[in-house]
Amino acid sequence: MIIVMSELVKKVGLNEAIFLSIIVRHVLVDEKNNVDIDGYTQLSVEEIKEYTLWTENEQEEIIKSLLEQNAIEVKIMEQSNKRYFKAILKIKDLTV
Numbered sequence: 673m674i675i676v677m678s679e680l681v682k683k684v685g686l687n688e689a690i691f692l693s694i695i696v697r698h699v700l701v702d703e704k705n706n707v708d709i710d711g712y713t714q715l716s717v718e719e720i721k722e723y724t725l726w727t728e729n730e731q732e733e734i735i736k737s738l739l740e741q742n743a744i745e746v747k748i749m750e751q752s753n754k755r756y757f758k759a760i761l762k763i764k765d766l767t768v
Contacts, residue, residue, distance in 0.1 A: 674723055684743055684761070687726075687734045692743060694723050695759045712747060712756035 674697060680689040699713050706714045717728045726734070735757075738744040743761040748754070 680761075684741055685737065687730075688738050688741070688743065690724060691720070691731075691734050691738060692759050692761065694720060695744070695757050699759075708756065710758070712745070712758045714754050714756050716755065 674690060674693045676686075676689045676693045680692065683689075684692065695713065695715065698715055698719075699707055717731060720726060720731055735744070735746060739746065741761075743759065745758045745760055747756045749756065
């Protein structure tokens with residue numbers, strides 16, 4: 673189950689808020705989380721699709737939107753083509 677704050681939806685948009693909530697859940701709840709020393713966690717297209725059914729293209733559009741809003745940072749490990757995300761939107765930023 674993914675819980676999404678209404679303030680977050682107002683700030684970044686519905687799909688973007690869901691995506692951020694998936695990152696937070698992955699870091700805080702999932703046993704298989706894989707957080708590196710810089711606070712990035714790996715999420716595959718398939719893992720996100722398990723929660724949302726979003727296609728890879730839909731995910732990329734949401735990621736682009738979150739990057740433009742400075743809500744996440746992304747790094748891609750070239751050797752493995754894995755995507756790592758870090759939520760950087762702070763609670764104080766949720767004032768609408």
